[in-house]
Amino acid sequence: MNLHRCVFATTRDPRLRLTIFVLLLGSLHPISAQRRDPDPHNVEAGGSLFNSICASCHGGEGDQIPNVDLGHGHFRRATTDQELIDIIRNGIPGTAMPANRMSEASAGAVSSYLHQMAADNAANTVGKGDAEHGAVLFQNLGCAGCHRIGQVGSRLGPDLTNIGNLRRSALLERKLLDPASEILPQNRFVTIVTGDGRTVTGRLMNQDTFAVLLMDQTETLRSFDRTKLKQVTIEDKTTTMPSYRGKLSEQDMSDLVTYLKQQTGGTGILSAVPVPAGGSRR
Amino acid sequence: MLRLRLLSLCSFVVLSVPLWSQVTSERLLNATKEPQNWLTYSGSYKSQRYSTLSQITPENAKDLTLAWVWQNRSLEKFEATPLVVDGVMYTVSPPNDVVALDAVTGRVFWTFRYDPSPKSLACCGRVNRGLAILGDTLYMGTIDDRLLAIDDKTGHLLWAVRAKDAAPIEQGYAYTHAPLVVKDKVIMGQAGGEYGIQGYISAFDAKTGAEVWRFNTVPHPGEPGNETWGGDSWEKGSASVWLTGSYDPDTNLTFWGVGNPGPDWNGDIRPGDNLYSCSVVALDADTGKLKWYYQFSPHNEFDYDSVQVPVLADIQWKGQPRKVMLWANRNGFFYVLDRVTGEFLLGKPFAKVNWADGFDEKGRIHPVPGKVPSELGTLIMPGNQGATNYYSPSFSPSTGLFYIPTWENTSSLYVKGGIEYVPGQFYTGGGPRSAGPPRGPGNSNTMEEGYGAVRAIDPSTGERKWEYPMSEVTSAGVLTTATNVLFSGGAEGYFYALDARTGALLWKSTVGGSIEATPITFMVNGKQYVTINAGNAIFTYSLK
Numbered sequence: 001m002n003l004h005r006c007v008f009a010t011t012r013d014p015r016l017r018l019t020i021f022v023l024l025l026g027s028l029h030p031i032s033a034q035r036r037d038p039d040p041h042n043v044e045a046g047g048s049l050f051n052s053i054c055a056s057c058h059g060g061e062g063d064q065i066p067n068v069d070l071g072h073g074h075f076r077r078a079t080t081d082q083e084l085i086d087i088i089r090n091g092i093p094g095t096a097m098p099a100n101r102m103s104e105a106s107a108g109a110v111s112s113y114l115h116q117m118a119a120d121n122a123a124n125t126v127g128k129g130d131a132e133h134g135a136v137l138f139q140n141l142g143c144a145g146c147h148r149i150g151q152v153g154s155r156l157g158p159d160l161t162n163i164g165n166l167r168r169s170a171l172l173e174r175k176l177l178d179p180a181s182e183i184l185p186q187n188r189f190v191t192i193v194t195g196d197g198r199t200v201t202g203r204l205m206n207q208d209t210f211a212v213l214l215m216d217q218t219e220t221l222r223s224f225d226r227t228k229l230k231q232v233t234i235e236d237k238t239t240t241m242p243s244y245r246g247k248l249s250e251q252d253m254s255d256l257v258t259y260l261k262q263q264t265g266g267t268g269i270l271s272a273v274p275v276p277a278g279g280s281r282r
Numbered sequence: 283m284l285r286l287r288l289l290s291l292c293s294f295v296v297l298s299v300p301l302w303s304q305v306t307s308e309r310l311l312n313a314t315k316e317p318q319n320w321l322t323y324s325g326s327y328k329s330q331r332y333s334t335l336s337q338i339t340p341e342n343a344k345d346l347t348l349a350w351v352w353q354n355r356s357l358e359k360f361e362a363t364p365l366v367v368d369g370v371m372y373t374v375s376p377p378n379d380v381v382a383l384d385a386v387t388g389r390v391f392w393t394f395r396y397d398p399s400p401k402s403l404a405c406c407g408r409v410n411r412g413l414a415i416l417g418d419t420l421y422m423g424t425i426d427d428r429l430l431a432i433d434d435k436t437g438h439l440l441w442a443v444r445a446k447d448a449a450p451i452e453q454g455y456a457y458t459h460a461p462l463v464v465k466d467k468v469i470m471g472q473a474g475g476e477y478g479i480q481g482y483i484s485a486f487d488a489k490t491g492a493e494v495w496r497f498n499t500v501p502h503p504g505e506p507g508n509e510t511w512g513g514d515s516w517e518k519g520s521a522s523v524w525l526t527g528s529y530d531p532d533t534n535l536t537f538w539g540v541g542n543p544g545p546d547w548n549g550d551i552r553p554g555d556n557l558y559s560c561s562v563v564a565l566d567a568d569t570g571k572l573k574w575y576y577q578f579s580p581h582n583e584f585d586y587d588s589v590q591v592p593v594l595a596d597i598q599w600k601g602q603p604r605k606v607m608l609w610a611n612r613n614g615f616f617y618v619l620d621r622v623t624g625e626f627l628l629g630k631p632f633a634k635v636n637w638a639d640g641f642d643e644k645g646r647i648h649p650v651p652g653k654v655p656s657e658l659g660t661l662i663m664p665g666n667q668g669a670t671n672y673y674s675p676s677f678s679p680s681t682g683l684f685y686i687p688t689w690e691n692t693s694s695l696y697v698k699g700g701i702e703y704v705p706g707q708f709y710t711g712g713g714p715r716s717a718g719p720p721r722g723p724g725n726s727n728t729m730e731e732g733y734g735a736v737r738a739i740d741p742s743t744g745e746r747k748w749e750y751p752m753s754e755v756t757s758a759g760v761l762t763t764a765t766n767v768l769f770s771g772g773a774e775g776y777f778y779a780l781d782a783r784t785g786a787l788l789w790k791s792t793v794g795g796s797i798e799a800t801p802i803t804f805m806v807n808g809k810q811y812v813t814i815n816a817g818n819a820i821f822t823y824s825l826k
Binding site for chain 2: 150159221
């Protein structure tokens, strides 16, 4: 993830953009923050927060900001967990690291997640496989039936064009084994039943008190008067993505994940992550 | 088993994406045959801003009612014309955010956010006039001089390019107009007329973004027309392009209006006619080669950009059918040209002018001696913003009339100033001053001090048929329909419908903000809608 894009992602104030710039002061300190044993609930919550707030600048692996490698416990300033929490909450004035509105507990959860990430990465072999074979697997498994990379594949499922920048290898593996774990709100499906009994399922684009907007199975953008629908069900805990548990060897899994990690957008700074209006908040 | 499960859901998509949802180049060629949609900036390649939809009539226009409003989050001027494709409206919130709306309710499907470089330069607002579409891809030019391709279903960025060896944007290059898609190419011209750029028009491959041809609006040494720039003045000749052109498939020509020469208000450094500034150029759509041109204002020193929409019409000319181009120019004259050959057929003022008084037999305008910028300022009519500008005129085949959003009784004192080129700064050599007293906080002007109007002109004679005057000038374009309803607005904050035959007011809505764009009309599920930008919002109306 290019820093230029990252700076813009944090603020729309043009003056701020001109002045905020991360200066590479000094060399990297591979200082590990003092460890705590991570609480699994915290790790999951922290991961959620990390992916939705931090990854857009730091990258899914936490290594997209020069000299900051969150995924391996390398921090430039924090030497303790409390310092890490303070940085997460207060930002670093004069740099591109903004303050983030979150509680002490939430920042603590992110910190736990970072520790887990470092531990996973130390032990991890997934992501060091054969990407070429991974591409073959991607095709043979029919992934393009739901996912899109570049201009090939379905638009219904999460777009994977830039997935390598957005998700850690360990998380990609987890999703392949347990697809219903952590479905991002913008990737939720919705099923509606119209007044005359027709069922339409599709990707939820937006909704409000009076409208449901979705992309249907033919990738057509459709809008429905909510007050005329018999039923609206947002699928926030289930997914049609199958699990590959027991269906891929360890090597195949590694190869597939390695291939996915190579999908990094291609347009660099100009990769804009589209923001579905409103999101799926219910 | 696994694969069958997948096939049962998502793979269905790959097999059954309906082809009707794709905007093919065939559909663009025949855009007038699907009046329920609005597929290009001007509605169709002839750019008449005319619709054959007939549900709204002079009799029922009084029953128009607000269907929805959408507000953007920008304080820039909202100049974009939206596209409507099969019930989805696409538009640009300035400078470069793209939004897809349900055209019936105004609710948002998706938003694409783009943060242009802070180094981008624009003389007159960080604006954008809209999108083009081909297949499932939307195209937008950005204020930091990139052409973007965006997926129309998801708002994902597909690619972003600059023209080959494009100069740094710090020198003033930018894109502000809606691209024009012709066959498999996306055509864009460079804005930056106040920065001493070297203007050009590019065609990009619609799939890959590769630049496939270029036409220099300031010819380079060795190119015809370079000799009309004394010395090295061509190097900062400007001649920008900032409005969407038109296309004639019969001749395969694409027509573009070109802006002022640089420096704008002091021509001493650039003796000669300064081609192709203040001209219309007719280019082969496949190669970009120039087939003909007509220069409206040679060696212009009044900033009379000929950046207006070229309107193509087939009319009777002296008893014979003729393929013409109708042009109401910023310089105050209305023109009829033969669009096949460029032959000058008619030139006649449509507003008060004092800087020129006629044409020679070849159609070259005759300036009035002494009407040039001076140190103390020379009073010129029309003023710097012109008798009309970028906002669209309309031609109605139903009435046979040409409708011009007009500024009347305006003038500027043109002051000649020194010339110094500094990259990224205005290279203009002086400037216009207001001729009258400073304006009051409210509008306390008389009509003699300037007003706006919609004027209906008979194109075969240039005679005015009627005028609908407003108290304030206008940056609103005109839309006409087959049922003879005309829609327009002005700077005062009204959007209205007139009888296109007489100019009689049929209906108005107080939109409360200046209209800086042109209306469109479309139909979804058998209901006709009319849409206009006003202030920072989109207003859409239909019959009760």
